[in-house]
Amino acid sequence: MPELPEVETVRRALEPALMGARINRVELRRKNLRFPFPEKFQSRLKGRRIALLSRRAKYLLITMENAEVLIIHLGMSGRLTLSCTPDARSKQNNTTTDPGDPKHDHVVFHLSNQMKLTYNDPRRFGFMDLVPTQQLENHKMFRALGPEPLGNSFSSNHLVQRAQGRKTDLKAFLLDQRTVAGLGNIYVCEALHRAGLSPRRSAGTLATKRKTPSKWSAALVPSIRDVLNDAIAAGGSSLKDFQKPDGALGYFQHNFDVYGREGKPCHRQSCTGTVRRITQAGRSTFYCPRCQR
Template sequence: MPELPEVETTRKGLLKAIEGDVIRGVEIHTSALRFPLPDNMHERLAGCKVLDIARRAKYLMIRLSNGHELLVHLGMSGRFQVFSPGSAKPPRQKHDHVIFRTRRGCEVRFNDPRRFGFMALLATTEVNNHKFIRDLGPEPLGNSFNGPALAAKLYGRRTSIKSALLNQKIVAGLGNIYVCEALYHSNISPKRGAYTIQGVRAERLAVSIKHVLLLAISAGGSSLRDFRHADGGLGYFQHQFAVYGREREYCPRCEITDRLEGCIQRISQSGRSTFFCSQWQR
């Protein structure tokens, strides 16, 4: 599933392509993704100018000139692909479910093989009260996210820190990959109780979360299965993973110090694979 860096990379690509442009038409090839598409979506979007594209957690918010926003979640396999004006456009693919065309000649296709993404059309004044938005935790790249803020969210929680960080009510936008990486960079075991992450530990973890996310965004996210940039390119952060997907390999620290071979272990937590260094993370 695309996580915060992949969604942010998508946001930047769409913003560059269609900000300030007017939606000329919308071609719809399915009645539903994860949920039914908005009623009369093609009619309600036609003629609207794209004012801005924001992100909240893993959600895109496309702000329109008619006082509404198109809320989009990429789901497990959803992605946007942009074809610039005058470029060759291949035939529609099987899973190109929604196609947006703009006045300047840009074409944007939403492709989702697993159909687990969704789109909702909401009044701008209602977006923050939407059921998927209103209970989200703080943005990890926001100015208000720091050690004390994270510690307050984790106080008294008896679940593992790995499971806690995947809870979108605690921190918004994190997923399995970047939680594993952030815990590694902060030297914290994924098995440690969330309630123990206070003080210096919380500050170290908050800094590591920001660091990992910013590195991933600068690398264009991670392309493991379905994710592609809006221009069709790949993300490259998967080549910088310290522990994720590297079971029995050396982590960067153990490579440097020639510690025990095979320091990276994989365990299952809440039905998901967790990767960590058995030597450094405590």
């Protein structure tokens, strides 16, 4: 489920509880998720103090004081839940919400501040890794990542340059993490709708003959940024199972213009179109054929 806004929401929710805390113990309830846990995963984390929580694309990064980074990817169904240990709960009046089916609690980080962080992931498409900070950029999953959509190096020039001569459709182009890092199925659909661009259009048409950004590609970057910022402000989108680590739900799903709205009227002001669902690269695309060209 988690695309960039959901991961960012998780990061922000965890930050106050995790910053400066020490990892007392890592409880592993299986030996792998999508991939095996790295060598000596538990012992390398034991006793470490958490120095920084950050995010790259859809990856949550937890940097330890000893300059090792815990990389967490939530896959499709991964969830991080923060809760108090029974001891702490009796002292304070903390409530902890719906931890999900405990049989899918695969990792529990026991922290020095009486909190625990539980990773639950029914489908196990997520994974964790632990590498020296220095090696992060060379990590297999990070090497080819494109720019952060909310960062300075993401521009229409970048998009146009990458789109040059590409016949692949805009949907696949934007879903490709090498183009821009962090968009997934929902936010690509939403961004294209905001930009008035058809997901079926070929990426190469973003450029004009003079290789300068067309007016369409100029609209695309702000559309992407806006939809991501709006979603982050709403605490992400809660579809089937996304919750913030404190159990609260995001509410951006109520603001979708096209995603999941097949057959419903287009939300664009004065557009009379109807949202359509098609399949591209084996995944659902929602768009308005009337206002998205």
